Amino acid sequence: xxxxxxxxxxxxxxxxxxxVLKGIDFSVKEGEFVAIMGPSGSxxxxxxxxxxxxxxxxxxxxxxxxxxxxxxxxxxxxxxRRKDIGFVFQNYQLLPTLTVYENITFPLHADRQKVNPDEVxxxxxxxALTDYxxxxxxxxxxxxxQRVAIARALIHKPAILLADEPTGNLxxxxxxxxxxxxxxxxxxxxxxxxxxTHDMFAAGHADRIVLFKDGVIETEVQREDEDYAExxxxxxx
Amino acid sequence: xxxxxxxxxxxxxxxxxxxELKTGFDELVQSMWPLNAGQVYTTLxxxxxxxxxxxxxxxxxxxxxxxxxxxxVETLWSWLEEPVERSLLKDEFYFKYLCAxxxxxxxxxxxxxxxxxxxxxxxxxxxxxxxxxxRSGNDTMRMLVEGALLHLEAxxxxxxxxxxx
Numbered sequence: 001x002x003x004x005x006x007x008x009x010x011x012x013x014x015x016x017x018x019x020v021l022k023g024i025d026f027s028v029k030e031g032e033f034v035a036i037m038g039p040s041g042s043x044x045x046x047x048x049x050x051x052x053x054x055x056x057x058x059x060x061x062x063x064x065x066x067x068x069x070x071x072x073x074x075x076x077x078x079x080x081r082r083k084d085i086g087f088v089f090q091n092y093q094l095l096p097t098l099t100v101y102e103n104i105t106f107p108l109h110a111d112r113q114k115v116n117p118d119e120v121x122x123x124x125x126x127x128a129l130t131d132y133x134x135x136x137x138x139x140x141x142x143x144x145x146q147r148v149a150i151a152r153a154l155i156h157k158p159a160i161l162l163a164d165e166p167t168g169n170l171x172x173x174x175x176x177x178x179x180x181x182x183x184x185x186x187x188x189x190x191x192x193x194x195x196x197t198h199d200m201f202a203a204g205h206a207d208r209i210v211l212f213k214d215g216v217i218e219t220e221v222q223r224e225d226e227d228y229a230e231x232x233x234x235x236x237x
Numbered sequence: 238x239x240x241x242x243x244x245x246x247x248x249x250x251x252x253x254x255x256x257e258l259k260t261g262f263d264e265l266v267q268s269m270w271p272l273n274a275g276q277v278y279t280t281l282x283x284x285x286x287x288x289x290x291x292x293x294x295x296x297x298x299x300x301x302x303x304x305x306x307x308x309x310v311e312t313l314w315s316w317l318e319e320p321v322e323r324s325l326l327k328d329e330f331y332f333k334y335l336c337a338x339x340x341x342x343x344x345x346x347x348x349x350x351x352x353x354x355x356x357x358x359x360x361x362x363x364x365x366x367x368x369x370x371x372r373s374g375n376d377t378m379r380m381l382v383e384g385a386l387l388h389l390e391a392x393x394x395x396x397x398x399x400x401x402x
């Protein structure tokens with residue numbers, strides 16, 4: 001579904017060139033939940049922006065379902081992004097003058113798509129905000145605002161959900177709610193998710209953790225299916 | 238893990254026979270720690286010998302019943318009051334790492350990396366376990382798993398510190 005091949009990304013500031021990604025090879029299968037971890041400046045958010053088509057790599061290829069992003073114009077990438085990608089950010093990025101319902105349906109209006117009220121209600125129920133549709137963002141807690149942002153990111157049924165530090169502004173309990181919500185979309189609806197986080201607790205909810213360090217992949221760890229009894233005896237030993 | 242004190246706690250609740258103590262223990266720890274019937278009966282023998290429990294006789298099905306004595310209650314209470322010591326400065330990996338330094342082992346960074354991968358895998362598995370517990374409404378042992386996850390987070394940060402050192 002996502003293929004990143006030998007990708008580098010440089011940023012120029014005058015004569016100074018900073019290489020943020022140094023030859024990244026990485027892929028995500030359909031229905032996978034992958035967490036990208038690493039310290040600040042390790043390149044993890046830059047990779048997320050490249051996958052989301054918000055920028056293009058300096059060298060290398062990025063494919064979404066076999067379609068190369070780096071050869072597309074900005075306008076073409078925007079069309080792909082609106083169709084295939086949902087974004088969730090650390091600071092929610094809700095529109096303050098719009099209600100919960102209007103925020104969630106905003107991407108459909110922006111893309112001149114018809115709103116199906118039943119689908120909106122179903123999504124509101126999934127994010128446990130059924131009674132909040134007429135509220136404004138400032139009337140909600142941080143965790144509730146992030147749930148609105150998740151619903152907004154999924155309203156157009158994107159193939160891929162990209163989440164950049166989705167629990168970065170939340171305490172552990174609220175983080176847990178958000179991560180359980182993302183896990184339920186992944187497990188029950190097969191949603192493909194790529195999440196950037198610096199938090200091991202958040203990353204543990206994924207199927208696979210990819211660790212970034214200084215612009216390269218340091219290591220990748222995949223969860224393996226284990227027999228529950230064996231699994232217990234290993235932890236209890 | 239003190240089988241002795243868990244049996245005293247179960248007998249404090251009410252008199253029970255051996256099999257009930259085994260099932261009571263399994264329920265207490267949600268079957269997460271294995272305990273065989275043999276361990277229950279040898280522990281009961283010792284507790285009876287030390288006057289911490291006694292038997293008022295057999296039940297209708299001729300099974301030997303046990304009750305806690307006053308001395309048993311005192312023992313249980315002082316155990317509950319006593320803080321638990323933890324082996325904070327005993328770490329198997331660090332011991333191995335020290336030995337590696339001693340023999341000029343060249344792949345110490347690889348050792349750290351392999352240890353880190355194992356710990357990350359444990360984070361993935363324990364998080365899954367926590368989610369299963371949430372779904373099944375098993376709140377009793379959830380905090381144990383939460384604690385293990387917090388320890389693992391700290392251990393992974395600690396490995397990064399060793400790697401930089």
